[in-house]
Amino acid sequence: MSSDGFFKRAVIIGAVGWMTVFAFVPNILVFLASFGTTSTENFIEPAATLRNYARLMDRTHLDILLGSLRLSGLVTAICLLTAYPFASILARARKPVRNILLLLVVIPFWTNSLVRTYAMTAMLNSSGIVNNVLMSLGLIDAPLAMMYTPGAVVLGLTYTLLPFMILPLYAALERLDRRYLEAARDLGASPWRAFWRVVVPLTMPGIVSGCMLVFLPAIGMFYVSDVLGGAKAMLLGNFIRDQFLTTRDWPLGAAASVTLTALMGLMLLLYWKSAARLGREAS
Amino acid sequence: MNDTATQQSQAPVVRLRNVSKVYDGQHALRDVSLDVQRGEFLTILGPSGCGKTTILRLVAGFENATSGSIAIDGRDVTGLPPERRNVNTVFQSYALFPHMNVFDNVAFGLRMKRRPADEIAREVGETLRLVQLEGFEGRMVGKLSGGQQQRVAIARAIINRPLVLLLDEPLSALDYRLRKQMQLDLKHLQRKLGITFVLVTHDQEEAFSMSDRVIVMNNGVIEQVGTPVSVYEEPCNLYVARFVGEINVIDAEVVEPGDGRARVRAGGLDVFMRTGHAFKAGEKAHLLLRPEDLRVETLKDLAEDPELEDSFARGRSIVGAVEETIYKGATYDVVVRLDAGGAVTATEFFNEDDETVYFRAGDRVAVSWVEGWEVVLPYEQ
Numbered sequence: 001m002s003s004d005g006f007f008k009r010a011v012i013i014g015a016v017g018w019m020t021v022f023a024f025v026p027n028i029l030v031f032l033a034s035f036g037t038t039s040t041e042n043f044i045e046p047a048a049t050l051r052n053y054a055r056l057m058d059r060t061h062l063d064i065l066l067g068s069l070r071l072s073g074l075v076t077a078i079c080l081l082t083a084y085p086f087a088s089i090l091a092r093a094r095k096p097v098r099n100i101l102l103l104l105v106v107i108p109f110w111t112n113s114l115v116r117t118y119a120m121t122a123m124l125n126s127s128g129i130v131n132n133v134l135m136s137l138g139l140i141d142a143p144l145a146m147m148y149t150p151g152a153v154v155l156g157l158t159y160t161l162l163p164f165m166i167l168p169l170y171a172a173l174e175r176l177d178r179r180y181l182e183a184a185r186d187l188g189a190s191p192w193r194a195f196w197r198v199v200v201p202l203t204m205p206g207i208v209s210g211c212m213l214v215f216l217p218a219i220g221m222f223y224v225s226d227v228l229g230g231a232k233a234m235l236l237g238n239f240i241r242d243q244f245l246t247t248r249d250w251p252l253g254a255a256a257s258v259t260l261t262a263l264m265g266l267m268l269l270l271y272w273k274s275a276a277r278l279g280r281e282a283s
Numbered sequence: 284m285n286d287t288a289t290q291q292s293q294a295p296v297v298r299l300r301n302v303s304k305v306y307d308g309q310h311a312l313r314d315v316s317l318d319v320q321r322g323e324f325l326t327i328l329g330p331s332g333c334g335k336t337t338i339l340r341l342v343a344g345f346e347n348a349t350s351g352s353i354a355i356d357g358r359d360v361t362g363l364p365p366e367r368r369n370v371n372t373v374f375q376s377y378a379l380f381p382h383m384n385v386f387d388n389v390a391f392g393l394r395m396k397r398r399p400a401d402e403i404a405r406e407v408g409e410t411l412r413l414v415q416l417e418g419f420e421g422r423m424v425g426k427l428s429g430g431q432q433q434r435v436a437i438a439r440a441i442i443n444r445p446l447v448l449l450l451d452e453p454l455s456a457l458d459y460r461l462r463k464q465m466q467l468d469l470k471h472l473q474r475k476l477g478i479t480f481v482l483v484t485h486d487q488e489e490a491f492s493m494s495d496r497v498i499v500m501n502n503g504v505i506e507q508v509g510t511p512v513s514v515y516e517e518p519c520n521l522y523v524a525r526f527v528g529e530i531n532v533i534d535a536e537v538v539e540p541g542d543g544r545a546r547v548r549a550g551g552l553d554v555f556m557r558t559g560h561a562f563k564a565g566e567k568a569h570l571l572l573r574p575e576d577l578r579v580e581t582l583k584d585l586a587e588d589p590e591l592e593d594s595f596a597r598g599r600s601i602v603g604a605v606e607e608t609i610y611k612g613a614t615y616d617v618v619v620r621l622d623a624g625g626a627v628t629a630t631e632f633f634n635e636d637d638e639t640v641y642f643r644a645g646d647r648v649a650v651s652w653v654e655g656w657e658v659v660l661p662y663e664q
Binding site: 177179180182183184185186187188189190191193197198201202 | 343344345364365366370371372374376378379380381382391392395396439440443
């Protein structure tokens with residue numbers, strides 16, 4: 001066997017082994033735990049019950065799930081509406097300007113997002129920068145209570161996840177041939193109608209991937225909700241974390257975790273289906 | 284019919300007056316004036332970067348002229364966006380909407396005009412029949428061949444009944460055979476519809492076979508405007524002469540200027556030649572001869588056959604030696620090195636009666652042409 005072949009094999013075995021030990025096995029354990037029960041001696045007693053999933057369907061848990069989806073949906077919508085114009089400008093900017101703007105998008109990745117989330121408290125708390133500026137301008141008399149509100153969580157998630165919306169949109173808009181737009185205008189479409197009839201459909205793959213990249217992480221980013229939202233469990237991620245670390249109801253946490261994974265899998269499946277259909281139509 | 288209506292129908296459908304376009308300090312167009320007549324098939328011919336596509340983009344409204352004015356149907360269109368101009372474009376690579384099928388592509392223009400659905404369906408059907416694409420309504424455009432995409436692009440434009448159809452090198456992506464067919468189809472379509480066509484191409488054969496008038500452009504200026512025949516046979520300068528086909532250029536000198544003709548010395552000859560240019564005595568000039576206008580005979584044949592000699596030249600032949608012959612299929616080229624200096628290429632047809640008539644390198648030959656088929660131009664550096 002050549003050394004090249006050995007190297008290839010080693011890399012593949014290494015990667016597969018790593019994924020098996022640290023991703024596949026833990027997920028299987030969580031999956032099995034979701035059918036288990038708990039006792040005073042052990043966090044997990046092996047069993048084969050659907051009770052944990054049934055408990056997830058009760059009123060309070062369902063509210064957390066729906067609230068979390070609503071919050072993530074809102075964050076996704078805000079990201080899409082702000083990122084689309086920005087990505088359009090980015091795609092059309094001259095090369096030097098474009099590089100600077102892209103750098104600005106990427107710079108936040110250089111700092112840990114937990115640190116950046118804490119940094120936001122410095123902006124938002126009652127003696128924070130925003131309140132100080134507004135008060136010194138005389139726009140408000142007393143500090144606004146911005147911390148520990150759903151609004152702060154939405155702001156934090158939007159801030160953290162916006163680049164994940166901008167980059168796929170930029171890629172799609174940059175690839176978009178300007179002549180399609182010219183053809184639409186030539187055939188009598190106003191800029192607005194050309195946008196809806198031609199630009200939006202042709203950048204749909206970018207829109208969908210951007211939304212997936214924002215929506216799915218937003219459901220699970222419990223630390224943003226912890227730091228900016230206070231003790232209330234606003235996201236499904238917080239709920240799962242609480243079951244494992246606070247309430248010590250591992251089977252319920254595992255069931256919620258499996259549900260979240262299934263939900264993400266379902267959405268990815270829908271995305272692939274629609275991407276495949278769009279791809280078939282486009283090619 | 285009243286006077287204004289007559290006047291309007293005779294007025295040029297597109298009029299450019301002193302139009303210039305500057306990109307990044309570079310002139311793409313320099314002071315171009317041009318009238319497009321109603322119902323004509325006009326071709327703008329020139330090499331890439333000569334500004335021909337810029338003219339189309341200015342008329343379509345994708346760009347604004349740096350200076351000068353453009354009028355469509357007698358109305359100044361400065362600042363008017365593309366969607367409000369009654370012209371349509373067939374793009375070079377078609378720019379068909381990849382997310383729509385053939386029907387939706389062709390229907391796009393009428394939908395933008397908010398026509399009723401049944402009317403749109405009828406018109407799309409009729410237009411697709413016109414371009415021989417019936418039954419393709421539901422196909423995605425990406426699944427079509429190049430020729431079919433081309434026809435969808437044409438259908439998508441003509442369904443709007445534009446005053447002028449602008450075609451930007453529409454055939455350049457097609458293979459040779461299909462291109463020939465589409466040239467004919469386009470010409471027939473234009474006659475049938477009576478729409479004014481303005482086509483841009485770098486292919487002189489394409490320009491000549493389709494157009495009523497040809498505009499030859501170079502470096503952002505118009506070099507010559509005329510019918511294909513006049514541009515080919517009466518090129519106004521060396522650039523046009525060379526661009527619209529093969530041509531031999533021989534150094535010449537005007538001995539005696541005259542009206543419509545001049546005594547010219549070239550290649551050892553000293554005879555009267557036809558010319559439209561005014562020369563001074565002793566002025567340097569170019570004698571231009573198309574290869575297919577030239578006849579070549581060996582001096583030996585001419586000496587042996589008085590009848591041939593008599594029908595051949597009547598004193599206006601240039602003598603030289605064959606350098607090489609190049610087989611071209613239906614014809615062959617003979618390159619003749621002239622005794623007086625320089626070389627000319629003559630395109631000869633094979634003589635079916637005589638298999639042996641073929642020139643060998645070194646053969647002493649005389650080259651001649653029909654009187655009046657020569658072009659004499661002022662000397663250019």
